[in-house]
Amino acid sequence: NRCVNMIAHLFHSPLGEADAAVGVGTVGSSEAIMLAGLAFKRKWQNRRKAEGKPTDRPNIVAGANAQVCWEKFARYFEVEMKEVKLSEGYYVMEPHKAVEMVDENTICVAVMFGSTLNGEFEDVKLLNDLLAEKNRQTG
Template sequence: MRKSVPKYRMPDAPLPANVVKTLIDDEMVLDGTPRMNLATFVTTYMEKECEDLMMEAARKNYIDIDEYPQTYEIQKRCVNILSHLWNAPLGAEEEGTGTSTVGSSEAIMLAVLNMKWAWRKKRIAQGKPHDKPNLVCGANVQVCWEKAMRYFEVEERLADVSPDCLVLTAERAKALIDENTIGVCPILGSTFNGEYEDVQ
């Protein structure tokens, strides 16, 4: 603890785990407290049993379904629960289509790619241009949607919000939609005020 630790390279000798933890804790002490941050999605209480299950799962490479078949089975059950909850179209076996992700950012990336590919496939089948996809969102959209559009070359169409209405409305979205629109992104819990947008 009497020596400084190199910040941008591996130290020459190992350090005790408790020292490393203390140093990192000290560096992060000025970060905001997640449960006091209304702009984040980790402000809710979680039971210890849930945290224990998450820590147990963190050791698994659950994408390897041959090694972790029961984890995969639980994932399929969760997908079906959500499919039924949201009245999604189900397959012949009454099973929904979906996957688990490590968080909402990965889910958003997959959603944007899926919308882009489905739109492109349809446009190709119609013999129409398929090189200028766009996605309609409110200006209150989470930053991950903007990243996904940039990464996957989808035009960003942000509808303005106003002090009296901080969310995307059907009227605001409609003005931005055209034949190249791959989707409209309503938010169930806006980052601005937690408000649910009117999906229907």
């Protein structure tokens, strides 16, 4: 927990002085993706069950440049992988295209901080703003 709290403070997490960050240490990015994916899936399933909705068709949205572990997660844990195709000369996921693919069964949108193709960061701020707006409109 000490390391998790240190990382939370490093990234300016909005915790109060007495609050403890929640997280888990992993050995690498693949393990982190698997654990995060499972957490996303379980949270989505619990919410859907509480709403009386089906829980058998979760999906994730990720760019074609995503780390292969996202594909493995989808395959291993029965989650549909919606792949955002890349554009010529633009080798990261385009936020507008990603948001168009999001639906009520989307458990997460995976972004890359350092694309496996060229090291470029995806526009997380724009993606967040677009997703927040879609959520306001559709719930």
